[in-house]
Amino acid sequence: MNTTKSHDLFRYLAPIYDTVARIASFGRYDSMRRSLVAQAGIMSGDRVLDLATGTGYLSEILDGCEIVGADISLHMVNQARKKTDASFVLSDAHALPFASNSFDAAVCSFALHEISDPKVAISEMFRVVKPGGTVAVMDVVLQSTPIKKVLLFAYHLFIEMLTANYMHPDDLADSFKHAKGVTSNAKMAGLVAQVSGVKK
Template identity: 40%
Template sequence: MNRASLEKRPDEVATMFDDVAPKYDVVNDVLSMGQTRRWRRIVVDAMDVKVGQKVLDLAAGTGTSSEPYADAGVDVVACDFSLGMLKVGKRRRPDIDFIAGDATNLPFADNSFDASTISFGLRNVVEPRKALEEMLRVTKPGGRLVIAEFSHPVVPLWRNLYTEYLMRALPAIATKVSSNPDAYVYLAESIRAWPDQDHLAQWLSDAGWTDITYRNLSGGIVAVHRAQKPDEHRESVPVAKLRRQIKPRHQAG
């Protein structure tokens, strides 16, 4: 058995991802029934970055979340602390800049990136609120943050069906397709223990991000949060207004 506990000790988390790295992307496609590709396209649209801009893709793993930026001529840095995941990524995409680094203590100077993003990574970080502060530090004033993370379906019937899938079907399928099925039991447990959409929006606000909105995908299985680093030359959004802004936008998805 090689899985992290819900304490998310960094050594356990990194070892678990080292272990699943070779089949990580294939297993993802199977377990999400192909949905990850659609979710990733929505994240890239939300980032809205331009050719030549510099983007941090934190907890980038094998770089699958970084690829669309590189393909579009954006200068993307893929950062992760699992050397196993980085190695698979570098072999597949030698043109992408893969850098080993811890989300809670990033190896980058202040204001280094035009925008930052983290896909399906924040939930695995031992101190996610610290990671939100670190991403704020390394992003330029006025720069954007986009987070994609598993979340909580908003409609009760859909939530119940999805919980059944997570706790029963997903571990059973993982036994067939993954070399480390226990890692996918961790996946299911960590998704259930993760804060909901509004809670994560509040963490973003506490960390100093402004203009926070989120969008539910697949009925809330995934939430994409968007935020901005305050810019001294731009009027900031008052806190009372901010609270209204972080109300869910129930878009189809």
């Protein structure tokens, strides 16, 4: 199974990822990720999974929590390890090497478009979170209006270099079937969906 469509890209992107991602976010790199953390309701002392952690930004901002960053790219994980002493685990989002019900929350930012089967990845996030824990994801998603389709195409061409595979918002909502309460927001010119749900 091809588990990540652009694994090789991250080999070269890893050293400059933080700079590129900040430019691509139009100055909203920090605020969007902090918004996801706020929506996840993470509290001090929580054990939190940051799926597809990349260079480990969340482990830098979540003081007082036990953060486990999981990612398939050794190059991205090595960058993360330079920044913090949080735990980073090389793993595939489709089959996480963690026990069921072992995290208080699981988050995933700007990575579902990289993962071959994002629905499976979200199911895995629900599996490893305890009942009552929160799963929260944010990513660029498919758009329905002409203006947003054009914006998405520009983003896809110039930022993702035509490698991304965006979810349809309905599919994203469907993947929260394990949740009892679901909250969703649209951000960043409407290209980004942020969805969270509490595990039943």
